[in-house]
Amino acid sequence: MIKVTKLSKNYGSVNAVQSISFELKDGEIIGFLGANGAGKTTTLKMITGYLVPSAGSITVNDMDIIEDTHEIQKQIGYLPELNPLYTEMRVYDYLEFLAGIRKIKGKQFKEAFARVVEQCGLRGVVHKSISDCSKGYKQRIGLAAAMIHDPRILILDEPVTGLDPNQIVEIRKLIKSLGKEKLVFMSSHILQEIQATVDRIIIINNGKIVANGTSDELMGDFMGNVLLNMEIKGASIESIEHIQAKLPSVKYISLNESNGIQNVQFEYGKNKDPREELFKYAVKNKWSVLKMNPRTTNLEDIFRDLTMEGKKDV
Amino acid sequence: MYNIQIILRREIQSFFNSPMAYIFLVIFAIVSGYFFTNTFFLFGQSDLRVLFDMIPLVYLFFIPAVSMGLIARENNIGTMETISTMPLNTYEFVIGKFLAGLSLIMLGLFATSIHFITLVAVGTNVDYGAIFSGYLGLALMGATFTSIGIYASSVTENQVVAFIIGVFLVLVFYMLDKTLVFAPQSIVGIIQFLAVDYHLSNISRGVIDSRNIIYFLSMIGFFIYLTIQTLEVRRWK
Numbered sequence: 001m002i003k004v005t006k007l008s009k010n011y012g013s014v015n016a017v018q019s020i021s022f023e024l025k026d027g028e029i030i031g032f033l034g035a036n037g038a039g040k041t042t043t044l045k046m047i048t049g050y051l052v053p054s055a056g057s058i059t060v061n062d063m064d065i066i067e068d069t070h071e072i073q074k075q076i077g078y079l080p081e082l083n084p085l086y087t088e089m090r091v092y093d094y095l096e097f098l099a100g101i102r103k104i105k106g107k108q109f110k111e112a113f114a115r116v117v118e119q120c121g122l123r124g125v126v127h128k129s130i131s132d133c134s135k136g137y138k139q140r141i142g143l144a145a146a147m148i149h150d151p152r153i154l155i156l157d158e159p160v161t162g163l164d165p166n167q168i169v170e171i172r173k174l175i176k177s178l179g180k181e182k183l184v185f186m187s188s189h190i191l192q193e194i195q196a197t198v199d200r201i202i203i204i205n206n207g208k209i210v211a212n213g214t215s216d217e218l219m220g221d222f223m224g225n226v227l228l229n230m231e232i233k234g235a236s237i238e239s240i241e242h243i244q245a246k247l248p249s250v251k252y253i254s255l256n257e258s259n260g261i262q263n264v265q266f267e268y269g270k271n272k273d274p275r276e277e278l279f280k281y282a283v284k285n286k287w288s289v290l291k292m293n294p295r296t297t298n299l300e301d302i303f304r305d306l307t308m309e310g311k312k313d314v
Numbered sequence: 315m316y317n318i319q320i321i322l323r324r325e326i327q328s329f330f331n332s333p334m335a336y337i338f339l340v341i342f343a344i345v346s347g348y349f350f351t352n353t354f355f356l357f358g359q360s361d362l363r364v365l366f367d368m369i370p371l372v373y374l375f376f377i378p379a380v381s382m383g384l385i386a387r388e389n390n391i392g393t394m395e396t397i398s399t400m401p402l403n404t405y406e407f408v409i410g411k412f413l414a415g416l417s418l419i420m421l422g423l424f425a426t427s428i429h430f431i432t433l434v435a436v437g438t439n440v441d442y443g444a445i446f447s448g449y450l451g452l453a454l455m456g457a458t459f460t461s462i463g464i465y466a467s468s469v470t471e472n473q474v475v476a477f478i479i480g481v482f483l484v485l486v487f488y489m490l491d492k493t494l495v496f497a498p499q500s501i502v503g504i505i506q507f508l509a510v511d512y513h514l515s516n517i518s519r520g521v522i523d524s525r526n527i528i529y530f531l532s533m534i535g536f537f538i539y540l541t542i543q544t545l546e547v548r549r550w551k
Contacts, residue, residue: 011551045395048399049398049399050395050398050399050549051549052549052550070401070402070403071401073399073400073401074401076399078396078399080392080395080396080399082392084391084392084393084394084395084396085391085393086324086328086393087391088331088332089324089327089328089331093324097320097324098396098400100316100320101317101320101400101401101402102400102401103316145396
């Protein structure tokens with residue numbers, strides 16, 4: 001378990017992270033979202049002991065990051081944002097080197113090596129020099145390096161950057177399977193990625209936490225009205241414009257007509273779905289319904305909303 | 315101790331995986347070979363004095379070149395982050411790096427022993443004591459310059475800048491002895507004590523005095539300590 005309390009970090013006069021608090025539990029996959037420069041990487045660097053906080057505390061399984069740095073680092077596997085690697089080394093030597101620092105050697109290393117090669121799909125490249133590997137492989141080598149000691153906690157800074165869609169799916173699967181028993185804390189810019197992979201989302205903006213919850217919770221909290229797009233044919237203008245008189249929960253917004261197809265937009269509250277009544281109303285008024293498409297708020301909207309608001313604050 | 319070994323081994327592997335170590339060793343061998351054979355065959359001198367006088371000058375540029383990348387490169391490519399988030403003490407990392415740089419320098423110095431063998435085989439009246447103390451002095455000087463080079467490498471992430479700072483610092487300690495004539499009488503003693511060359515010439519003359527040994531060891535310790543502090547402070551910034 002990771003507990004972050006009133007954590008701050010200042011780089012000179014710049015407050016990169018400002019008094020943030022959150023808790024991460026074992027067996028949870030948590031996504032850490034934020035625009036560039038929001039403070040994601042700085043926070044991860046503090047949790048991994050690379051940077052010392054300016055204020056506040058981080059405890060990992062009840063150990064303090066400043067007093068028990070090495071004990072905590074033994075339990076954490078970390079994939080930094082730029083995935084730095086000793087490119088002149090062979091994959092095997094690199095993993096052996098990192099395992100060595102973690103006192104994993106001999107038979108124990110052989111087992112750990114076989115495990116990460118299998119998990120990260122590195123079989124084809126183990127004896128290659130890292131510089132000869134493709135970007136996707138390099139990312140997986142970075143991931144293997146973070147997992148060589150089978151840590152209880154995985155901290156991944158932008159783990160899928162630079163991967164192709166197939167590789168992203170593979171890594172997503174891997175992260176999901178790891179998340180069953182480990183705590184995985186991953187940051188990402190790719191919202192769909194976060195939505196597809198994580199159990200919970202923490203959004204940071206300008207160094208402050210602006211949202212923390214499951215994606216359903218966030219959507220529930222932030223979703224306003226639902227915008228309904230309808231394509232219909234043969235409706236009279238009056239029957240469209242006066243819909244609110246018959247169906248009070250539906251609000252008429254706009255109408256465009258092209259090639260005989262009327263494109264109408266209605267709005268309704270998120271808790272009252274009037275589509276069934278709307279359909280019956282359409283039948284009664286002899287509309288031919290071609291399409292009915294409610295556009296709900298997605299994570300992207302929430303993200304934009306929260307981070308743009310933050311900008312207004314500044 | 316085990317971690318130091320791991321860092322050292324990786325660094326040496328990395329030296330020999332790139333052309334760097336080979337270039338260094340070959341050039342070192344050519345330069346030292348030239349200075350030895352010149353005096354030995356042309357002037358018929360049965361000693362390594364000219365060679366021993368020249369090696370410090372070669373050190374001035376070679377050691378900063380060998381050590382410039384040791385830490386600067388880690389900062390530059392970001393592997394410092396990987397290393398710093400592992401259960402590894404900064405001192406283990408720095409000492410491992412120092413020993414790696416030193417190993418390469420010592421290997422270069424060891425390669426000059428071929429001239430010693432030539433000397434023993436064909437020379438006359440070989441002064442073994444002077445040769446032994448000469449090598450000891452050069453080894454200590456090499457270690458001192460390596461520690462300075464490591465420090466220079468830790469203050470920047472640019473290897474060229476690290477090289478320039480390294481050359482500047484070793485040059486300062488090397489040249490101090492030569493500025494004595496311009497120094498006020500009251501501080502001559504201090505400057506002389508700080509000068510690397512002063513202590514080297516004492517040892518090279520065959521006088522192995524504990525004061526000189528302590529000087530070299532404390533210089534090495536001081537710069538290694540500075541390097542560790544430089545890296546530690548960065549986490550708090």
